[in-house]
Amino acid sequence: MSHVETRMTLNGKEVTGHAPADTTLVRWLREQAHAYEVKEGCNEGTCGTCTVLVDGRSATGCTTLAVQVDGARVETSASLAEGEELSPLQAKFWETGASQCGFCTQGMLMSAVELLRSGDEVTPAKVREHLHGNLCRCTGYQAIVDAVVKAAEEGATR
Ligand code: FES
Ligand code: FES
Structure with a gap:
């Protein structure tokens, strides 16, 4: 499958990746943006460990394609702490x-x-x-x- 360019604002920073069009958001976040805090569990929308916020609303990253959130604002748990200080x-x-x-x-x-x-x-x-x-x-x-x-x-x- 051909690769597509996807951009998003991840925890306040612009990120761009190139991945096959069927790449899930959780896989994209981990492999393209090195957001390893986002976990991949059941991969079928059941466990919730891949949950992130997309434009402020929760979404399971394994049932969302990265290309579907092109241009969106994505937040993960890495956005919560300030330096060494827990939120x-x-x-x-x-x-x-x-x-x-x-x-x-x-x-x-x-x-x-x-x-x-x-x-x-x-x-x-x-x-x-x-x-x-x-x-x-x-x-x-x-x-x-x-x-x-x-x-x-x-x-x-x-
Ligand atoms: S990995 Fe279980 S809901 Fe996404
Ligand atoms: S699954 Fe281990 S802390 Fe929730």
């Missing part, structure tokens, strides 16, 4: 033990960021509903729910 949401994940092996964490964080920025009231039930597409094999979810609720209580948006 408020990441700090809550740390404090509550919401990340164990960490494989799901990038997607959890980005889905949670979408909720925190939505303006909706962030209750435990709302967190569970919003993160229903993000699977975790390690934590049992309660620590993740606690982390997002605590972050919301402090007005965090990242």
